[in-house]
Amino acid sequence: MEAIEKIKEVLVASVQGAQIEIIASTPAAAQPALLVDRDHVAGVARFLKEDDRFKMDFCSCVTGVDYPALGVIEVVYHLYSVALRQGPVVLKVRAPRDLQECHVPSLTPVWRGCEFQEREAYDLYGVKFTGHPDLRRILMWDEFTDHPMRKDYVPPQDYEWEPTPHDATLDRAKAAGGIVPPTALEDAKKK
Amino acid sequence: MAIDPGLKSELQKHGVFTIPFEELYNWSRKSSIWPLQFGLACCAIEMIASAASRYDLARFGAEVFRATPRQADLMIVAGTVTKKMAPQVVRLWNQMPEPKYCISMGACAISGGPFKDGYNVLKGIDRYIPVDVHIPGCPPRPEALIHAIMTLQRKIAGTDLEAGRRPRWYDSSATTDFPIPAFGEHDLVPPANREIWSPPKDYTDVTIAEVLKKS
Numbered sequence: 001m002e003a004i005e006k007i008k009e010v011l012v013a014s015v016q017g018a019q020i021e022i023i024a025s026t027p028a029a030a031q032p033a034l035l036v037d038r039d040h041v042a043g044v045a046r047f048l049k050e051d052d053r054f055k056m057d058f059c060s061c062v063t064g065v066d067y068p069a070l071g072v073i074e075v076v077y078h079l080y081s082v083a084l085r086q087g088p089v090v091l092k093v094r095a096p097r098d099l100q101e102c103h104v105p106s107l108t109p110v111w112r113g114c115e116f117q118e119r120e121a122y123d124l125y126g127v128k129f130t131g132h133p134d135l136r137r138i139l140m141w142d143e144f145t146d147h148p149m150r151k152d153y154v155p156p157q158d159y160e161w162e163p164t165p166h167d168a169t170l171d172r173a174k175a176a177g178g179i180v181p182p183t184a185l186e187d188a189k190k191k
Numbered sequence: 192m193a194i195d196p197g198l199k200s201e202l203q204k205h206g207v208f209t210i211p212f213e214e215l216y217n218w219s220r221k222s223s224i225w226p227l228q229f230g231l232a233c234c235a236i237e238m239i240a241s242a243a244s245r246y247d248l249a250r251f252g253a254e255v256f257r258a259t260p261r262q263a264d265l266m267i268v269a270g271t272v273t274k275k276m277a278p279q280v281v282r283l284w285n286q287m288p289e290p291k292y293c294i295s296m297g298a299c300a301i302s303g304g305p306f307k308d309g310y311n312v313l314k315g316i317d318r319y320i321p322v323d324v325h326i327p328g329c330p331p332r333p334e335a336l337i338h339a340i341m342t343l344q345r346k347i348a349g350t351d352l353e354a355g356r357r358p359r360w361y362d363s364s365a366t367t368d369f370p371i372p373a374f375g376e377h378d379l380v381p382p383a384n385r386e387i388w389s390p391p392k393d394y395t396d397v398t399i400a401e402v403l404k405k406s
Contacts, residue, residue: 156378161390
């Protein structure tokens, strides 16, 4: 597997107009990623899958990441090549957090295995995948309107009774005017 | 309706066994509790172990796990009840014929357990259906489940059949339907069945604000 800089060079040369940026990873992950612009991510994905040097035939993971400070939702694809026994190549694509604008091209037409994982990202982060064959919620029920993994998600106020509250749960119970055992409050104070 | 123990013992010597009808009736019912065959998470694995040969739930007459609620007497809620699953659990409960019992098995089924702060987990099945026995544990061992079944058996053995003190299912006009929660935009609607669930009475007099003021 070539270095990430080399992969970027090949991609920029092969996929016309693609704007690719290398995102250095945190030391823990040790996996630098390629940030691709929304318009060219499908082309880049197809190239990575079909080119003989990469043969990225397996998309193992699709997930979303919410960056409220940057105002973006990022979708991360982890790609492996089973044929050449190499990987991962990490593809990232960003969309604005605003629900109306939050859409990226679906990579399900490239890797069929993305279907459920893109549905999950849509369900929990509210990213619309344009070109997805069946974009419905997969974990929450259809009537649900929120996207719970977004950092500004407000969970329902069902804190009326908390037998063992602490930290954030205690704060929520207080805000909801809920009921807790008096001993639990004493325990919280001791901390 | 107690029989004189001396007379009972004397009759037994002659091969005559006497027993109040109530006792016989309750004994036969408590000795053949058929649970509903359904599990929701890891607690179900312990439930399966309880039914298998090592722990052998058959010793208590409760080994016949029925794959349909129509033939089940006992619902063992074994595992995390997600909000998406909760309406289905209530629906199954409604489909079980009376008399029926519910065991809430494990931390999750009691209160949501380690997942109770999650947006997707119901904070205890007792918010929607009446629970007879709670088993703490994460997951509870098979012995704990067996203990719960024995506790339930004691409860069944104590059922009073005298007119006026009979359980609800002898009243043919009593409804056995519990409202099935609907999927709402943010949460289940309603979030709890207020007729059967409310915060424990011991604490309801004091709100957090009052306790904070005092201390």
